[in-house]
Each structure stands twice: as C-alpha cells, then as structure tokens.
Amino acid sequence: MSLAEEYSTTDGESRLSQSVTHLKRNRRAYLLIAPAAVFLLAVVGYPILETFRLSLYRSPADSTIETFVGLQHYAEIVNSDIFYRLLWQTGRWVLAGVAGKTLLGLLIAVHLKGDIKGRKFFRTAFLIPWGIPYAISAVVFRWIEHPQFGYLNAVLLKLGVIEQGIGILGNPDIAWLGVVVADIWIGTPFMAIIFLAGLQSIPQDLYEAAAIDGAERWHQFRYITLPQLKSVILMATLLSTIWTFVSFDVIWTMTGGGPISTTATLVIHIYQVGLQNGNLGLGAAYSVIGFLFLLLFAIVYLRVYTRGGDEL
Amino acid sequence: MSKVSLSNVSKVYDDTILAVEEVDLTVEDGEFVVVVGPSGCGKSTTLRMVAGLETVSAGEISIGDTVVNDVRPQDRNIAMVFQSYALYPHMTVRENMSFGLRLAGEPAAEIEPRVEDAAEMLEISELLDDLPKQLSGGQQQRVALGRAIVRDPEVFLMDEPLSNLDAKLRTQMRTEIQRIQENLGVTTVYVTHDQTEAMTMADRIVILNDGKLQQVDPPERCYDEPNNKFVAGFIGSPSMNFFEVTVTETNSGATFESPSFEFTLDVDIPSGEYTLGVRPEDLTPDRESGYIDTVVDVVEPVGSDNFLYLKTARGSSDVVARVESEYRPEVRDEITLGFETDDMHLFDTDGARVPVNELQITDSA
Structure with a gap:
C-alpha cells in the first residue's frame, strides 16, 4: 500500500490501525522525546493544574486545611475594584515597556547593522544591561532616580529643567514611569540582538534593488526592513509581552508596588495576596486569570499577525 | 536612452586591493555591451559602479552628459537585474514591478497599464498576483526583467541575470533578452562569466581580466583577432x-x-x-x-x-x-x-x- 493510499482511508477502524502503524513506525522518535515531555509535564503542566485546583479552595498558608469554595474567589475578584485597577496598571506597564523596548531595540539594531566605527564594541556593550541581574539593575535605577542623591535629579537641576529635586518613585502619578524606564533599559538589549540577527538575514541586494528603484532610506525601512523583519518582531514582542507581564523583580525592588499600589501589577498583587497575606487560594485564582489573559493574548496575537499578506 | 562612459575608472578596496584599473569604455546609445571575464576580474564591480552601488575610487562615470560619480543610485534613472533577482519577497509580482513607479509618485492609472504591458511582453500576465516564492526560477527571472522594463530607464544594467537558470531556459532567455533590448533600444550593460552569452548577445564584448580591460570589440573580432593570449584563451570553447x-x-x-x-x-x-x-x-x-x-x-x-x-x-x-x-x-x-x-x-x-x-x-x- 502506498503512503497516500494508507492515509486516504477514512473509516474508523483503519484510522485506529493507522495510528498504531504510525506509532510503530515512529516508536523510536517518541521514545526519544519522552523524557523531555515527562519533564515538561512535571515542571510546567503540574504547577498549572495545581494552581487551578488551589484557586477553588480556601487555603490559608499557615494551615493544612483546605476548604472547597468553588468559583467564589473568581467572583470575588471580578467584583472588586482592585482587579480593574490592577488590569489598567498592568496594561500600561506592559504596553509602555514592550513599546519602549521594541522601538529602542529596533533603533539600536538598525544602527549596529550599519557600517559604524567600533561596531563590535557597541554590540558587546549593548548586551551588558541584559547580563546584569535584574534586581541589581533595579537598585541602580532606584539610586539614579533618588530625589536627593540621584544622577537624574542632578542632571535635570544642572540643565535647569527642574528647580528642585523630584522624587519620581515616591510620586503616585509618575512612579510607574520611573520603573518602566528601568525595565526598558534591562529589556532592550534582548530586542536589539534579536532584531540585529533578523536584519542580518535580510539579503543586501533587496536594499540595492530598492535603492535603484528610487527608494530613500525611509522607504527602504518601511518597505523592505519592516516586512522582512515581521516574523522576528512578532516573536520578540510576543516573548517580551509575556516576560514584561510576569516581571516581578524590577517593580518589587524599586517600589514594592507602591506608592499607594500605583506601580503594582497583577503579578505583584498575586505575591502580596498569596504569599504575604497567606491567602493561597485567592492568589492562585489571580494567577489563573493572569495565565488565561496571556494565553488569550498569544492566540489572538498570532492569529492577527499571521493573517493575510503584506501590502504597500 | 543615453550613452554610458567610463573614463579612467578605478576601484580600490581597503587602500590595497585594486579591483578595477583605469577602465576606459563608452557604451553608445542603445548599444548592448556584454562585460565578460573570469571570476574576480572586476566586471561586477564595474557594473556596480555604474549603478552607484559602489563608489568610484578614481576616474569618471557619465550617463548621458552627466557625470554621476556623486549621484545616488536613486537618482541615476537606471534599472538593474540582479543575479539573485532580488525580488521583494513580501510583494506580489504586480507590486514588485510597480514599486519604482509608485515611489516616483506616478498616478495609479498610469502605472497599471505599464505593468500590464510589460507583463504581456514577458508572458507573465497570469502571474501578476502571485508572490515570488510561488514562481519558478525562470518566472522570477522574467519578473526581475519586468521590474526593470516597466520603469523605462535610461540604462539597463544586468549582473549575471541568467546564471541561476538551467541550460535550456538560459538559451531561451538569452534570445528573449536580446529581443526585448532590441525592441526597447535601451542602452544595456550586461555582465556575465559565460562567454557563450557574450558571443551570442553582445553588439560589443568588453573583456576584463584582473581589473584591466583586455579588449572591446564585436564578438567575431574578439574571436578572430584576439588582442592577447588571455582573450584568445578565454573566448572560444x-x-x-x-x-x-x-x-x-x-x-x-x-x-x-x-x-x-x-x-x-x-x-x-x-x-x-x-x-x-x-x-x-x-x-x-x-x-x-x-x-x-x-x-x-x-x-x-x-x-x-x-x-x-x-x-x-x-x-x-x-x-x-x-x-x-x-x-x-x-x-x-x-x-x-x-x-x-x-x-x-x-x-x-x-x-x-x-x-x-x-x-x-x-x-x-
């Protein structure tokens, strides 16, 4: 029987036998990926399921007794004002962070690709922020933004932009921006390196053809670079969105979610509710909601982005 | 249509590598000139200097009456066909062909018939809405030609445009390019390492070796009266x-x-x-x-x-x-x-x- 014939039969029984044949034929492949699959299930699948289970129970951290409460935690969450404030704060945190990292990363990558002096030095130098532990970067930025001793205030005062030192991280209106800046600083190198790799894979003769077709630099960027980089940008921003969404250490180190919870995101709140306040069940419910948000986002994002072709 | 002149043109890379040495050449208005030579002889570099993709280290290049040494490729009114075709992968054939015209701000009503005409000439009308990756090598080659033709440039530059095609298709495209060039009468500089292409297509052959001009003559003369031993050995198979x-x-x-x-x-x-x-x-x-x-x-x-x-x-x-x-x-x-x-x-x-x-x-x- 040819392969085509084998796969074209449709009745149930032969489908089963097809599956068996398929398994037999690929037994070695399945065996080889089995350890990795089991490992992933253990470290990824199990915690997800356990979090979901936990969200259905009242489960104080200082007790071993769990009480089944069904969807009560979820009802509590969607009926609370805090949840919607957290969504807004998380939304702006992710949006500003990812936008900043993407734009800055793209800008740096485009320039690092060009024929500039000291290109190798800059390529390495731009990776440094990514190699520093996030918490340390966060501490550095806390100092930079310090109202009395920080460099930022010193520079702004010197330039005459401000008349007296401002406490960015203590101001509920702008504290989140102070944290976003640190996050962008940390996350930009990753974007720049990924974009640079993407840029280097674009054939040079496309730019040459475009130049001969009359395309100025901006046209080349708009009609060659961006479309050619689309899939790379898609993957990088998707990853960056997920990482920024779940980012904890920068916010926690710089502000601990304050002042008056204006820099708290869903993840900070989960930590506060679940681990600080010891309400594991409610924390788990928040986690499940966060997980579903990300899942939904990833699905919609990939669908929208992979739909249709490009147009001029 | 214009003539192209190179006067004492040299190209030096990194101050040490002499890729093209004092080349003097005039391509007459409407002429089909084939630049031929072994790999690394400087033929592509010469073409790229005419295109403006490489700077000129010494000498002067003119298109028409204008010295173009410092004129950007965008402003030279040339069209180039690349060895790799360099079609924009994310654009349809139609978009590829009309890209230059759209950038030039031509009205859509004018662009469309020009693209259609060029497509008809190249027998690719039914491919206009396909993406380059859906096309065979020969079809991509035609689109690349179409993109050049549609712009109605002063000069066609072709950098080994047939070397990625199989032998039969190459022979077919050879005659087709000749036919199109003859119909349009556009001054054409065509680079190849294939002496058969040079012999069959050219009005005049320009033979380069080690960056130096060896002979510029009609094909039969290069064959019958080679200037030197290199040309004698290079032409003929x-x-x-x-x-x-x-x-x-x-x-x-x-x-x-x-x-x-x-x-x-x-x-x-x-x-x-x-x-x-x-x-x-x-x-x-x-x-x-x-x-x-x-x-x-x-x-x-x-x-x-x-x-x-x-x-x-x-x-x-x-x-x-x-x-x-x-x-x-x-x-x-x-x-x-x-x-x-x-x-x-x-x-x-x-x-x-x-x-x-x-x-x-x-x-x-």
Missing part, C-alpha cells in the same frame, strides 16, 4: 591550444620548434620566442600535410562534433581538437594534426598579439 615555440627565419619561411613538434611554414616572421595558438576547431586530422603528431587520449562525442583530447607524441603536451562527428578515432590511435596558416595566432612573450598583417603570408600550407 574548448579553449585555444597554446604551444611555446621558437621561430627561426629561414630561406623557405619560418621554422617552428617546440618540445612537441618541429615544422616549417611558408610565412615571414622574425626569429624569436612566441606562443603559437590554434583553436580546436581549426585543427584537422591530416596525415599528409599535418605538423603535430599526437596520440588520442579521450574521445568525447557531443552530437554535432567530437572533441578529441590528445597528447603530443613528443613532449606529451595536451591538445584539444574539435572534429566532425563522423570522424571517430579509437583511443591510442596516432593522428597527425594540421591547420591553415591564417587560422594560427601568434603572441609575443608578453602575451600581446603579433598581428596577422605583419605575418605577410606568402603561401598557405
């Missing part, structure tokens, strides 16, 4: 046979001596060291009046002819002869090869041609 000879003037003509042969021809050449060149197709098996005794090594039938790979009986030098397909000797057969004296080429020790008119042939053998 299989390559010309070369023998280092010592010529001695005698009363009855000139004696040619080499480790492989010795014969006297009824010609008038001053004594000295020369390189004797004879094309494989000019060698004939001729026991009576031949000069070079050889032994057959390999017989290669190619249908229309047979290529004979031979060793000289003395000295064991390689000789190639191209003979009629009916003549099919066995391996190890002994053959004496002869040639007409006006088919022989002589080069001095520097490789320069010793012109035929100086030979003063008194009688052919």
Whole structure:
C-alpha cells in the first residue's frame, strides 16, 4: 500500500490501525522525546493544574486545611475594584515597556547593522544591561532616580529643567514611569540582538534593488526592513509581552508596588495576596486569570499577525 | 536612452586591493555591451559602479552628459537585474514591478497599464498576483526583467541575470533578452562569466581580466583577432591550444620548434620566442600535410562534433581538437594534426598579439 493510499482511508477502524502503524513506525522518535515531555509535564503542566485546583479552595498558608469554595474567589475578584485597577496598571506597564523596548531595540539594531566605527564594541556593550541581574539593575535605577542623591535629579537641576529635586518613585502619578524606564533599559538589549540577527538575514541586494528603484532610506525601512523583519518582531514582542507581564523583580525592588499600589501589577498583587497575606487560594485564582489573559493574548496575537499578506 | 562612459575608472578596496584599473569604455546609445571575464576580474564591480552601488575610487562615470560619480543610485534613472533577482519577497509580482513607479509618485492609472504591458511582453500576465516564492526560477527571472522594463530607464544594467537558470531556459532567455533590448533600444550593460552569452548577445564584448580591460570589440573580432593570449584563451570553447615555440627565419619561411613538434611554414616572421595558438576547431586530422603528431587520449562525442583530447607524441603536451562527428578515432590511435596558416595566432612573450598583417603570408600550407 502506498503512503497516500494508507492515509486516504477514512473509516474508523483503519484510522485506529493507522495510528498504531504510525506509532510503530515512529516508536523510536517518541521514545526519544519522552523524557523531555515527562519533564515538561512535571515542571510546567503540574504547577498549572495545581494552581487551578488551589484557586477553588480556601487555603490559608499557615494551615493544612483546605476548604472547597468553588468559583467564589473568581467572583470575588471580578467584583472588586482592585482587579480593574490592577488590569489598567498592568496594561500600561506592559504596553509602555514592550513599546519602549521594541522601538529602542529596533533603533539600536538598525544602527549596529550599519557600517559604524567600533561596531563590535557597541554590540558587546549593548548586551551588558541584559547580563546584569535584574534586581541589581533595579537598585541602580532606584539610586539614579533618588530625589536627593540621584544622577537624574542632578542632571535635570544642572540643565535647569527642574528647580528642585523630584522624587519620581515616591510620586503616585509618575512612579510607574520611573520603573518602566528601568525595565526598558534591562529589556532592550534582548530586542536589539534579536532584531540585529533578523536584519542580518535580510539579503543586501533587496536594499540595492530598492535603492535603484528610487527608494530613500525611509522607504527602504518601511518597505523592505519592516516586512522582512515581521516574523522576528512578532516573536520578540510576543516573548517580551509575556516576560514584561510576569516581571516581578524590577517593580518589587524599586517600589514594592507602591506608592499607594500605583506601580503594582497583577503579578505583584498575586505575591502580596498569596504569599504575604497567606491567602493561597485567592492568589492562585489571580494567577489563573493572569495565565488565561496571556494565553488569550498569544492566540489572538498570532492569529492577527499571521493573517493575510503584506501590502504597500 | 543615453550613452554610458567610463573614463579612467578605478576601484580600490581597503587602500590595497585594486579591483578595477583605469577602465576606459563608452557604451553608445542603445548599444548592448556584454562585460565578460573570469571570476574576480572586476566586471561586477564595474557594473556596480555604474549603478552607484559602489563608489568610484578614481576616474569618471557619465550617463548621458552627466557625470554621476556623486549621484545616488536613486537618482541615476537606471534599472538593474540582479543575479539573485532580488525580488521583494513580501510583494506580489504586480507590486514588485510597480514599486519604482509608485515611489516616483506616478498616478495609479498610469502605472497599471505599464505593468500590464510589460507583463504581456514577458508572458507573465497570469502571474501578476502571485508572490515570488510561488514562481519558478525562470518566472522570477522574467519578473526581475519586468521590474526593470516597466520603469523605462535610461540604462539597463544586468549582473549575471541568467546564471541561476538551467541550460535550456538560459538559451531561451538569452534570445528573449536580446529581443526585448532590441525592441526597447535601451542602452544595456550586461555582465556575465559565460562567454557563450557574450558571443551570442553582445553588439560589443568588453573583456576584463584582473581589473584591466583586455579588449572591446564585436564578438567575431574578439574571436578572430584576439588582442592577447588571455582573450584568445578565454573566448572560444574548448579553449585555444597554446604551444611555446621558437621561430627561426629561414630561406623557405619560418621554422617552428617546440618540445612537441618541429615544422616549417611558408610565412615571414622574425626569429624569436612566441606562443603559437590554434583553436580546436581549426585543427584537422591530416596525415599528409599535418605538423603535430599526437596520440588520442579521450574521445568525447557531443552530437554535432567530437572533441578529441590528445597528447603530443613528443613532449606529451595536451591538445584539444574539435572534429566532425563522423570522424571517430579509437583511443591510442596516432593522428597527425594540421591547420591553415591564417587560422594560427601568434603572441609575443608578453602575451600581446603579433598581428596577422605583419605575418605577410606568402603561401598557405
């Protein structure tokens, strides 16, 4: 029987036998990926399921007794004002962070690709922020933004932009921006390196053809670079969105979610509710909601982005 | 349409590598010039300088009456076909072809018929809404040509446009490019390493080696009267046979001596060291009046002819002869090869041609 014939039969029984044949034929492949699959299930699948289970129970951290409460935690969450404030704060945190990292990363990558002096030095130098532990970067930025001793205030005062030192991280209106800046600083190198790799894979003769077709630099960027980089940008921003969404250490180190919870995101709140306040069940419910948000986002994002072709 | 002039053009990379050396060339309005030479001879660099994709280290390039050394590619009003085609992968054929016109701000109502016309000329009308990746190599090649044609440029530049196609398609596209160029009458500079393309397509061939101009002439002249040993060996397939000879003037003509042969021809050449060149197709098996005794090594039938790979009986030098397909000797057969004296080429020790008119042939053998 040819392969085509084998796969074209449709009745149930032969489908089963097809599956068996398929398994037999690929037994070695399945065996080889089995350890990795089991490992992933253990470290990824199990915690997800356990979090979901936990969200259905009242489960104080200082007790071993769990009480089944069904969807009560979820009802509590969607009926609370805090949840919607957290969504807004998380939304702006992710949006500003990812936008900043993407734009800055793209800008740096485009320039690092060009024929500039000291290109190798800059390529390495731009990776440094990514190699520093996030918490340390966060501490550095806390100092930079310090109202009395920080460099930022010193520079702004010197330039005459401000008349007296401002406490960015203590101001509920702008504290989140102070944290976003640190996050962008940390996350930009990753974007720049990924974009640079993407840029280097674009054939040079496309730019040459475009130049001969009359395309100025901006046209080349708009009609060659961006479309050619689309899939790379898609993957990088998707990853960056997920990482920024779940980012904890920068916010926690710089502000601990304050002042008056204006820099708290869903993840900070989960930590506060679940681990600080010891309400594991409610924390788990928040986690499940966060997980579903990300899942939904990833699905919609990939669908929208992979739909249709490009147009001029 | 414009003429293209290169005056003393050189290209130096990194202050040390001389890629193109003092090239002087004028491509007349509407002319089809093919630049040919081995890999690394500077032919693509020369073309890219005309396109503005490489800077000119010294000399001047003009398109029409304008010196374009400092004019950007965007402003040269040229079109180029790349070896890789360089089609924009994310654009349809239509978008690829109209890209330049759209950038130039041409109204859509004008662009559309121009694209349609070019597509019709190239027989790709039904592919206009496909993406490049959906096309075969030959179709992509046509789109690349279409993109060049549609812009109605002053000059066409083509950088080995056929080298990624299979042999049959290449032959077909060769005639097609010639036909299109003839119809449009656009000045064309075409770069290739394939001498068959050069011979069949060009009004004039420009032969480059090591960045230096070797000869600029119509194809038949490059073949019949090569300027030097390099051109003689480069043009023609299989390559010309070369023998280092010592010529001695005698009363009855000139004696040619080499480790492989010795014969006297009824010609008038001053004594000295020369390189004797004879094309494989000019060698004939001729026991009576031949000069070079050889032994057959390999017989290669190619249908229309047979290529004979031979060793000289003395000295064991390689000789190639191209003979009629009916003549099919066995391996190890002994053959004496002869040639007409006006088919022989002589080069001095520097490789320069010793012109035929100086030979003063008194009688052919």
